[in-house]
Amino acid sequence: MFRTFKLRDGTDILLRALRWGDLDDLLELHNELIDEEAMIGGEKKMTRDEQLDRHAELMKEVEGGRSVVIVAEIDGKAVGQTNARKRGGRLGHTAGLGVFVRRMWRGRGIGSELMMELEAQARKIGVEVLFLEVYSVSPAVELYRRLGYAEYGRLPGGIKYRVGYVDAVSMYKRIVE
């Protein structure tokens, strides 16, 4: 366990490490994001078998110190997660991140709490720079900016979303001086 905090409405949130048992909650989270056409990289629902393979891979990466995952838990259920995976070789001090929260729990600060915890835990495995990609039209861009991420590049038409193209914005934050 990393820490707990309270939402403004009094709900208790637990931030903790990934567990094997998060498998089904995270599958639900992923498939809900696909259903609502959320602005994430993926566009296909996963079967439980696919999720099993992915989850096992993630558990291995965490054990091996190549990835960090923080889970937000409410009443025993995983409602959000953020993860960062280190790149290879000479880029090994940099890690790409993603952050996901169940629809009904958004807009209450869980995402920022997850990301702040991610920074703290990522430092422990030697990460100095976190980076991410985001849809230029996503409200998350503002959240990332507030958390100290700066835009370092933009891929024009880098994302196909619904019927058109959207720019992919690259952002980074140095977390170790």
Place this chain on the structure above:
Amino acid sequence: MKAGTFLRRFTARDGREVILRTPRWEDLDDMLEFINGLVDEDAMIAADKKQTRGSETDWLARNLTNLEKGVHVAVVAEVDGRMVGSCEVDPRPGRMSHVGSLGISVRDGYRDVGIGQELMREAEAQAKSLGVELLILEVFSINDRAIHVYEKMGFRRMGSIPRGVRYKGERIDSLCMLKELCSS
């Protein structure tokens, strides 16, 4: 594309005959020697550790599988029966599948004679036929020679991650470049 497919041949600026083709299983030992040679000379690539025959076997198996499935582009340059360069394009997953990430390397002793450019030209053509519309690459910001070639090939600077690369005890910037592939 099938493994070991002949693509074309050309004469390099130093007169050597070069064959461009897709990789094949028999390239394994050549590839292992190639990548470890790059690590030995501290080439400006992401890899900084030598591969074992086992890890290279895994890599080649995945590479050829994806090549044959049509979800990966791989072109190698061969001179006198020896693999001297390689260029790959990996389409990104999901909603970025029209974006291909390009990587290229040429063996020491075969550089600066146009082999890299021909490899890239060929890989671009293959990538287009897989539906890639945008190519991206990353290069060490101090690798002037490579950046010059990429700019000549039509890539432009997109941005860089400050101190995103560790090289010889220092932190240097990782430069991202992009190129739009015209649909005509």
